[in-house]
Amino acid sequence: MKIPSYQQNLLSDTQRLTAFYEAINEKSRGIVYDLGTGSGVFSSWASPLASFVYAVEKDHPTAKFAQKNLKSFKNITIKINDARNITFNEKADLIICEMMDTALIDEEQVPVLNSVRKYLKKNGDIIPCAVFNGLEAIYLKNNHPIYQEDESAQYELRSKLVIYDTIDFKKHIKENVKYQITIPINTAGTVSGIKITTFTLLTPQLICGPTPMLNPPLLIPTNQLNMKKGENIIVNLEYTMGGGLDTLRASIKRFP
Ligand SMILES: C[S@@+](CC[C@H](N)C(=O)[O-])C[C@H]1O[C@@H](n2cnc3c(N)ncnc32)[C@H](O)[C@@H]1O
Structure with a gap:
């Protein structure tokens, strides 16, 4: 076979x-x-x-x-x-x-767990038990969402990583999400995208970062802003977990 x-x-x-x-x-x-x-x-x-x-x-x-x-x-x-x-x-x-994918967007982890969780015993466990999602501002040349592992992905970092959500698989998870995330810019230049990185908590003591086949970082284009070091942007980000990359909406604005 x-x-x-x-x-x-x-x-x-x-x-x-x-x-x-x-x-x-x-x-x-x-x-x-x-x-x-x-x-x-x-x-x-x-x-x-x-x-x-x-x-x-x-x-x-x-x-x-x-x-x-x-x-x-x-x-x-x-x-x-x-x-x-x-x-x-x-x-x-x-x-x-x-059934993981970066930020749980493109596979059915969340809808499946939301449906099957009722069969877990009270003291039962789920592997993985949680994920953390983080975001960085970037200059992105690609004009469509692309995984970092893709050879054609071209980007430069403009900020440090900010963790914007933690998802506990033992609790009911809202599938349609909207975030407003403030990101301090630490490298001057054009910001035209965001990079999402997902960290997987296998057990409360065991964390795994992205690997080639487990949540490779996702690069998403936004509108463009020319930023100075020390300024902030607000990222408006929405998607449906399990809904696929077509549900992604991302834009940035200067703050304040
Ligand atoms: C990322 S692969 C993981 C395979 C294996 N567990 C491993 O880690 O090597 C996800 C698997 O889940 C299956 N799958 C996706 N959605 C599913 C669903 N709603 N019900 C059952 N299987 C599903 C896919 O067909 C695929 O084989």
Whole structure:
């Protein structure tokens, strides 16, 4: 069977895998849901420590790949469905969910967790448990949103990083968000965009920055302002978590 290339890229990102391996090793017990199982790698790690693992994957070819990889594990069952459509018969001690994207915009992490969280036991855990989103002012040459890993991305920093939101996966998350963020400019020049960086908290003690396949920084164009060092801008930023990059709106203005 041919390995789906996206899953192959996910499996090649050792920094991402190491962070998840540590967290899964620490938190796996009892009933585990692995939402968006992909290749099934996280289920295979949870299995020896859990009584039962429900591995959920909505993409059929990917689910078939997981079935092949996990066939020797007796305490894993694969459910081929959108995680939001599943009625689970037993509550989870641990939910693993890696449908992450920078600022949680372009994948279904938030709508899926908002739907499945009711099945988590009171003292249960979610991996990852939270993310922090940070923002920097930049001069951006590209005129459309682009991930930093893209070779054509060209930008220069104009500020330090400001953390503008923390999202706790155990609590209900508002999907449509609007922010007004004040950013002090520390390098004079044109500001024509913002850079969003997402930091992932796997467990309360384990943080992972962006990796090639886990939340690579996102560069977003805005209107242009010529700024001096020491001046401030206000960034108006809105998007829908799980709604995709088309929901992004970003603009800047001078402050005060
Ligand atoms: C980023 S990949 C992670 C795969 C694997 N867990 C890993 O980390 O290597 C996300 C996976 O979630 C699946 N997925 C996305 N949305 C889903 C949904 N609503 N329900 C079930 N699976 C979903 C995708 O098809 C994809 O295989």
